[in-house]
Each structure stands twice: as structure tokens, then as C-alpha cells.
Amino acid sequence: MNIKSTINGVCFENSMGIDLGLTFDCGQCFRWAKKDNYYIGTAYGKTVEISAKDGLIYIEGTNETDFRNIWAKYLDLNTNYQKITQEISNLSPEINQAVKLYSGIHILNQEPWEALCSFIISQNNNIPRIKKIIESLCENFGQKISNSYAFPSAKTLSRLSVEDLSVIKSGFRAKYIIDAAQKVVSDEINLEKISKMPLDEARKALMTINGVGPKVAECVLLYGMHRLEAFPLDVWMKRVMETLFKGQKPTIFGPYAGVAQQYLYHYSRMNPEKFKD
DNA sequence: GCCCAGGTATAAA
DNA sequence: TTTATACATGGG
Numbered sequence: 001m002n003i004k005s006t007i008n009g010v011c012f013e014n015s016m017g018i019d020l021g022l023t024f025d026c027g028q029c030f031r032w033a034k035k036d037n038y039y040i041g042t043a044y045g046k047t048v049e050i051s052a053k054d055g056l057i058y059i060e061g062t063n064e065t066d067f068r069n070i071w072a073k074y075l076d077l078n079t080n081y082q083k084i085t086q087e088i089s090n091l092s093p094e095i096n097q098a099v100k101l102y103s104g105i106h107i108l109n110q111e112p113w114e115a116l117c118s119f120i121i122s123q124n125n126n127i128p129r130i131k132k133i134i135e136s137l138c139e140n141f142g143q144k145i146s147n148s149y150a151f152p153s154a155k156t157l158s159r160l161s162v163e164d165l166s167v168i169k170s171g172f173r174a175k176y177i178i179d180a181a182q183k184v185v186s187d188e189i190n191l192e193k194i195s196k197m198p199l200d201e202a203r204k205a206l207m208t209i210n211g212v213g214p215k216v217a218e219c220v221l222l223y224g225m226h227r228l229e230a231f232p233l234d235v236w237m238k239r240v241m242e243t244l245f246k247g248q249k250p251t252i253f254g255p256y257a258g259v260a261q262q263y264l265y266h267y268s269r270m271n272p273e274k275f276k277d
Numbered sequence: 278g279c280c281c282a283g284g285t286a287t288a289a290a
Numbered sequence: 291t292t293t294a295t296a297c298a299t300g301g302g
Contacts, residue, residue, distance in 0.1 A: 027283065123284040129300065130283090171298025176285085213285045 001077065003067060009048070009060040010067045016077055019104020020052055023075075028223045029108055030118050030131045031138075031151075040148075042138075044070050044111060047148040076106045076226075107228060112191035113184065114151045115224025116206075119216045120176045136168040137177075157181035176211025183209055195225040202227070 003012040024032035024039050032041035038051035038060075048061040048071070059071055072078065085103050089096040110118075117137070122130050141156050142149035157165075158181035165174040183189040189209060194202045199221065206217040221227040 119283085122282095124282060124297075125284085125299085126282040126301080128282095133299095169299060172285095172296090173298080211285065215284055219283075 001072065003064060005064055006058065006060070009058060009062050010064055011056050011058045014052060014055055014057045016079075016081065016106075017104055018057065018075060018077070018081075018106050019102075020050060020057075022102055022105045023108065026102075026105055027127060029110060030122075030127070030134045042145070042148050042150065043074055043108075043114075045143070045145060045150040046070060047145055073109050076109055079106070081106060107226065108223065109226050110224050111151065112195060112220065112224040113154055116180055116184075116191065116209075116212075116216075116220050117151070117157075117177055119219040119223070120180060120209075120211050121170055121173055122219070123173065123211070123213075123216060125173075133168050133170050137170075140167055154181040154184035158185040173211065176209070179210040180212070191224075195227070199227060 001012055001015075003010050020039055021034070024041065025034070029041075031043070032039045035049075037053075038049045038058075040047065040049045042048075046062065046066060048059050051058045051060075059067060062071060081103075085099045089099045118130070118134055121133050121137075125133075138149040138151055141152035141160070143152075144150075157177060160178060160181075162174045162178065165177065168174075170177065180189070184191065189205065194205050197205065202221060202225075203214070203217045206212050206220055207214070212220075
């Protein structure tokens with residue numbers, strides 16, 4: 001990829017066609033805030049501002065080294081999404097339409113621990129409040145980095161009590177966060193190893209954490225471990241379509257099809273009439 | 278007040 | 291194995 005340094009960051013041609021709004025606001029991540037003409041967010045302990053203009057993507061607050069080591073991977077800039085979306089398009093007219101509308105979504109490479117915590121917090125919750133709780137978690141227990149806060153480590157959170165966590169108002173989820181942190185610190189849960197396990201084994205391991213069920217496990221695998229390859233796309237798609245046509249939300253996440261899932265999620269929200277019986 | 282939110286643990290059928 | 295209910299909190 002051809003990148004250039006700017007005064008306080010880098011810029012590069014948006015040849016992969018990433019759509020920042022769709023990518024950051026589709027529900028896969030919770031720490032990006034939309035400003036006037038850019039998104040500001042924190043990942044891997046670094047805060048940056050990302051914007052798109054005239055076919056270029058600008059990342060402010062970074063350098064070429066961090067771009068290559070962190071942001072190119074985080075934003076999944078080296079995956080051929082155009083090829084994926086073509087495959088998806090052939091599956092059905094609905095998917096084809098959805099792909100047209102939402103073809104700039106990238107599945108991010110988020111940190112496994114952050115994804116695990118975030119999706120524990122997401123259960124029986126809504127996105128604005130999920131974001132608030134996570135921001136509060138970072139402000140109260142994360143390391144300060146300039147004007148922002150890193151996501152707190154498992155080690156930090158493992159020492160907290162439910163009362164300590166009451167400041168973030170996560171409700172009944174507090175005990176789950178602490179259990180996850182303690183299992184990670186004791187190495188009973190090794191996210192690095194789990195990320196390389198066969199899918200069913202990995203899912204089983206994640207679900208030994210109190211408060212992690214099939215849905216949270218899928219989100220961690222998909223968004224925190226980038227296990228996009230693990231499900232056959234057609235099998236997953238069938239599940240989602242069946243769920244949608246039953247009038248329910250697609251609550252089980254998939255593969256590589258995470259891409260398609262995101263399309264479908266948006267598509268079903270934007271065109272609810274098409275998904276009524 | 279009542280209902281719901283990208284669910285899960287628990288008890289009971 | 292499948293089905294009902296509570297769970298903390300805040301917004302509509």
C-alpha cells in the first residue's frame with residue numbers, strides 16, 4: 001500500500017473502499033465517536049482521528065510505523081472485500097441489494113480482551129448505553145493517554161470488586177466482567193490460544209466464562225479474533241435469513257460472513273417492510 | 278408505570 | 291433438551 005506521511009499522521013489512497021461510517025457505526029465496535037468530518041477512537045492503547053476526503057483516508061495522531069503495525073491490521077486494509085461482496089451478491093436478490101447499500105464495511109481486528117469485555121457488557125443492552133458503560137470503564141480504570149484512555153487491562157479489572165465497578169453502572173454484568181478478568185489473569189482463559197483453536201473448541205472455552213453464552217462467544221470470535229473463515233458462508237446465511245423471516249433479529253453471528261451479517265443487519269433495519277411475513 | 282435493549286444463568290417442565 | 295423468568299440500568 002502506498003502511504004504518505006502528513007504533519008501528524010499518515011494518508012493513503014482508499015483503494016479498498018472502506019466506509020468509515022458504516023465500519024465504525026455498525027455495532028461491531030463501541031469506542032469510535034463521530035465528529036464533524038472525522039471519527040476519533042482508541043485501540044491498542046493509541047488514540048487517532050480518521051477521516052476520508054477526495055478518495056483518501058487520513059489518520060491523524062499516528063506515524064508510518066504504527067500505521068503498519070497497528071492500523072492497517074485493525075482496519076483490515078489488506079482483505080479483498082470486493083471479492084467477498086461479489087460472492088455474497090450471488091446468494092440472493094436481498095443480499096445483492098444489501099451489498100450495494102453497505103459495501104464499505106470492514107470487519108475490524110479488535111483486541112480480544114476488549115472485545116470480550118465489550119460484548120459481555122452488550123448483553124441485554126442497547127448500543128448508546130453500551131458505549132457509555134465502556135467509556136466509563138476506560139475513564140475509571142484505563143491508563144490515560146493524552147486526552148483519552150486505553151481500555152483497562154484484565155489485570156487491573158481482576159482486582160476489582162462488584163462495588164468497585166458500580167461507578168460504571170453496568171448492573172448485573174459487573175460480576176461477569178470480573179470473572180472474565182480473573183480467568184484471563186489466572187491463565188484459565190488464554191485468549192491468544194483460544195484464537196487459534198478449532199471453532200467449536202474455542203467457543204466452548206469462551207463459554208466457561210460466567211456471562212458468556214453463544215452470542216457473546218460468536219462476537220468475540222468474529223470481532224476480537226477475526227475468525228471470519230470459520231463458518232461456511234451459505235450455512236450461516238441460511239440461519240440468518242431464516243431468523244429474519246421469522247421476524248426475529250439475527251442474533252447468532254457468523255463467519256467471514258460477518259460481512260454479510262452486517263449488511264443484513266443494516267438492510268433489515270433500513271427496510272423492515274421487506275422482512276415482514 | 279411499562280417495555281425494551283446485539284443475552285445469559287438458573288430453575289423447572 | 292427445551293422453555294420461562296430474573297437480572298441493573300436508562301431511554302422511549
